[in-house]
Amino acid sequence: MSSTWGLFAVAGVTFTACLLTSVILHEPVPRVHDEFSYLVMSNTFTDGHLSNPTPPVPEFFDTFHVLVRPVYASKYFPAQGLFLAVGQKLSGHPAVGVWLSSALACAAITWMLQAWLSPGWGLLGGILFVVQYGIFSYWSQSYWGGMVPALGGALFFGALRRLWNAFSWQSAIWVALGSLILANSRPVEGFLAVLPGTGLFLHRLWRSHRWREAGFWRQFVLPGALVLTLGAIAMGAYNRAITGSAFKTPYMLHEEQYQETPLLLFLPLRPKLTYSSPMLQHYYEGNEMRPYVSQRIPKLWPLAVGRKIATWWDFYCGVLLSIPLFLPALLRRGKTRIFQIIFLAGFFALPFVSGNTIAWRILIDLLAVLEIGVLWFAFSEFWSRLALATGALILFELFFAKWSFPHYFAPAACLVLYLQMEGLRRIWAWNPRQEQAERPLSQKDRRRLARENESGRKPAFNLPVVVYLLPVACLILLVLRVEGRLNGWKDDPHGPDRQTLLLDDWSIRRADLDHWLEQQSKPQLVFVRYSPSHNMNFEWVYNHADIMHSPVIWARDLGAEHNKLLLNILPDRTVWLVEGDRRDPQLIPYAEASAQAPQPPSRKLDEPLEEQQ
Numbered sequence: 001m002s003s004t005w006g007l008f009a010v011a012g013v014t015f016t017a018c019l020l021t022s023v024i025l026h027e028p029v030p031r032v033h034d035e036f037s038y039l040v041m042s043n044t045f046t047d048g049h050l051s052n053p054t055p056p057v058p059e060f061f062d063t064f065h066v067l068v069r070p071v072y073a074s075k076y077f078p079a080q081g082l083f084l085a086v087g088q089k090l091s092g093h094p095a096v097g098v099w100l101s102s103a104l105a106c107a108a109i110t111w112m113l114q115a116w117l118s119p120g121w122g123l124l125g126g127i128l129f130v131v132q133y134g135i136f137s138y139w140s141q142s143y144w145g146g147m148v149p150a151l152g153g154a155l156f157f158g159a160l161r162r163l164w165n166a167f168s169w170q171s172a173i174w175v176a177l178g179s180l181i182l183a184n185s186r187p188v189e190g191f192l193a194v195l196p197g198t199g200l201f202l203h204r205l206w207r208s209h210r211w212r213e214a215g216f217w218r219q220f221v222l223p224g225a226l227v228l229t230l231g232a233i234a235m236g237a238y239n240r241a242i243t244g245s246a247f248k249t250p251y252m253l254h255e256e257q258y259q260e261t262p263l264l265l266f267l268p269l270r271p272k273l274t275y276s277s278p279m280l281q282h283y284y285e286g287n288e289m290r291p292y293v294s295q296r297i298p299k300l301w302p303l304a305v306g307r308k309i310a311t312w313w314d315f316y317c318g319v320l321l322s323i324p325l326f327l328p329a330l331l332r333r334g335k336t337r338i339f340q341i342i343f344l345a346g347f348f349a350l351p352f353v354s355g356n357t358i359a360w361r362i363l364i365d366l367l368a369v370l371e372i373g374v375l376w377f378a379f380s381e382f383w384s385r386l387a388l389a390t391g392a393l394i395l396f397e398l399f400f401a402k403w404s405f406p407h408y409f410a411p412a413a414c415l416v417l418y419l420q421m422e423g424l425r426r427i428w429a430w431n432p433r434q435e436q437a438e439r440p441l442s443q444k445d446r447r448r449l450a451r452e453n454e455s456g457r458k459p460a461f462n463l464p465v466v467v468y469l470l471p472v473a474c475l476i477l478l479v480l481r482v483e484g485r486l487n488g489w490k491d492d493p494h495g496p497d498r499q500t501l502l503l504d505d506w507s508i509r510r511a512d513l514d515h516w517l518e519q520q521s522k523p524q525l526v527f528v529r530y531s532p533s534h535n536m537n538f539e540w541v542y543n544h545a546d547i548m549h550s551p552v553i554w555a556r557d558l559g560a561e562h563n564k565l566l567l568n569i570l571p572d573r574t575v576w577l578v579e580g581d582r583r584d585p586q587l588i589p590y591a592e593a594s595a596q597a598p599q600p601p602s603r604k605l606d607e608p609l610e611e612q613q
Helices: 003-024 033-046 078-091 094-116 119-134 147-165 169-183 187-208 215-243 250-258 278-287 289-295 301-316 320-331 335-353 357-378 382-399 406-429 432-437 443-455 465-486 506-518 560-569
Strands: 071-074 524-529 552-556 574-579 587-589
Touching (some): 003 465, 071 215, 078 094, 119 465, 147 406, 169 215, 187 406, 215 250, 289 301, 301 406, 506 524, 506 552
Parallel strands (some): 524 552
């Protein structure tokens, strides 16, 4: 199979398998705040607009991660929303856009690995990525994102490796397009991802005077500059349509209007803000404030770092994909093997100290530093060390971020997979006799090797079987993960399929009610009321782009008197009330519902940080 046909096969299998998974379980349903916000963006693009007018009485529709002033729009960067809009425009289902992004990301990562390794190893790596993330993970079966920045990173690094050897207009376009995707999906982590490689590439251009080559301007600079210029113009137009300035992003404006806490822990608090509802106030002054304050305490910061490292390792490596990272170091003689053994001993000691949270998290921190050093010496080639340095740089930034989720690291996901495939390649090619020949041998060792050569005896180890078994084991695990979701097994809260396609969840109930309401002949209005102990992460109030003309409008219950403002504006709608915190929320005719004013939350929530957005 040629390399090109292999890419088409990877993309086709990924998309088809995503579709079949949704048939077995169900189509992705928005659950976290970010997903709803991206869907607002998708609706906006599908309608042919970049933003929407601010609705009247916006306090009823003010919600998380969405701007209502000066326009109604998502706060996020547009790359993820564009993919959702493509799916929604083509099929009426934004989930198709998610599956399309997954198919393209898997193909792009295969293409990247073919340049960094070889066509065969690249195809194997692409298959592993499809099985691990491309079919059943929150990257490929939710609207939260992950595949889009992974696509951008794969395009950038795949093109960079090809440009390293020779200039071509195709690679110049791909490296520029990858950079634009990163800038419009995860700009901070994307910038850190491209920084080391770009710096080394420019250094190489300077030292070798490659600008004197015939194709430098025509095949590299001009195509890349053209794509970047068009992308910058489009980004400026998008920003201007929402914020009024080409240089201020919607994310920046949203931070000014809603966030008292900055994204990075070492930055100071912003001035006190006023919110349109008690729910928003409680979320931003509670859920967003707590991780910022707690991680600024010196003795608690290492604990948070330990949690982030554990979550990262569980998602990107786990038990199976850790094997190609650990085993090459164990096969080497000397200090590298010794330190790898020390790491593994500490890793297996974790369960015995897990009851002591402080000791457990600090041990994780120490082991992470040790393992980065081990990998640095075990993978000593230039490209391996570039991948390690880039990944370590992004991880270091995440240690100082208020929130940290696996998709934040997605721009460098292809580099993690490259190291894992490089480890498998080393395992495949490992020869104990060659390993012994590379070190000084005693006279006894030389006589023993001579006897083995004369007898024709093969090495006692058959390590290449690992290369065969690992993809099979990952495929079996994928089947078990889907089977576990069908049967209600408890899943790994930090694994790839974390809270993906849940079958019994409040989000399913909201989606069912929304679908039923859309089928009614008259337009509908639903007031949402919460209990005092409401979980802020379970938010019902999200709407389509054109709120006032949507068949269903979700609004906050702000009390009987205040609700009259919205009722007077929408007199022809059937009005309901839903109590979002009930075990089985039901639509109640508004006229029959209690008209008492809603109560603000009465306590701070003590949920694990990984469950919050």
